[in-house]
Amino acid sequence: MKTDSIIFDLDGTLWDAADTVAKAWKAAKKQVNFEIQDITPEDIRNVAGMQHDLIFKKLFPNLSEAQQKKLMEISGKEEMAHIRKYGGVLYPNLTETLQYLQPTYKLFIVSNCQDGYIEAFLEFNELHTFFPDFECSGRTGNPKNENIRAIIQRNQLQNPVYVGDTTGDQQAAEKAGVPFVYAKYGFGQLPKYEQHLDQFADLKKLF
Template sequence: MLNNIKLVIFDIDGTLLDSVCFNTYNMNCTLEMMGYTYRVDEACIRANLGATAEDFYKVVLDEVCYLDWEAIRTQNRVNVRQAMQGYGKAFPGVESTFKALYEKGYKLVLYSNCSRLYLESALEVLHITPYIDYTECVKDNGLEKPELLKKIVSLYEGMDTVVVGDRIHDLEAAAWNGLPYVAALYGFGKDEIKDATYQIQAIDELIELLEGPKYTKSIEEYISLLDKEKQDA
């Protein structure tokens, strides 16, 4: 059960940030600038977002480009903020969901395989900075996702915690730490997480999952229901 959760840890790509178009555009601009004829496509980018940098570039680039993947990554980072502002976007409901959870007293944390520059550029698009308590990337301290998750949980000792993500990496990291996991099925890895115990089809469904169903009838319906109960008594 998720009734006592106080700390919510979010992945970024595919969970908060709809970044397929942005990453495809940025990568192809870099490849063109560096003189390569190869171009990536959105389907390949979508299938591999959320992986570590080396694994990501190994799959999305052809053999010739991959020999120079670190230089390609460096150039991608040079252009990341401008490309993010033009093509990055939040999934519907991200900002309002963070605001609602923050106002309900939840601690909201971001963790990711991305670089610090990428994370900061994403925050400019997501508009959720006022609601976030802490952020950390795997490259900040050389930790893999399971170890990074362990570190973050230790910073909030005693708080019941849930992890929200869209890829198998997040499910495995949560399981390694004995934490519940919410599968963001609207994201990029829906097939690999479709058997998760907790699932959401949109980010705003997270509020009800954590808070439980609320009484949503209008005042008029509520008064009518009370009158009927009195008559039946």
């Protein structure tokens, strides 16, 4: 069956905004009245792909639920402000590869980010025209596999693939019943996979 659409993860697949997000965490740390550790860009990359609310349980297990909630609120606002102002680093040849794919394939984004993050990504990089629809767990509260299915259903996709860089992405694609393409250049390390990209532009060879 010929692929008709490509659904992308965001962080670690389309761009790397870990440095900007780490700066946002530094700003958030100054606004809480409890101690938290410094968050580095590598910390950000290590939790990429997790649902936004679960990140706080992993990074700050010693904080109370109320403290985690407060930190999520403050860091979320700082993250959005920093992303809109400073953006991130697009992977090489991303725009020209999207231009190559768009005439043949419908393109979408499904991420476990907070609500508004995908919009900020599209605005900062002026990429709206490539992605007619997108979804995130921050808006729906649902896991990635259900958000992938939602994109498929409301856009009546017949043979989509999902491109991502983490084990969580791979598992979400499997649960959603769609083929997975591993972005090997991203943040994750997968032991087994069927198709992979060494760089984003390899999509032009694969499709």
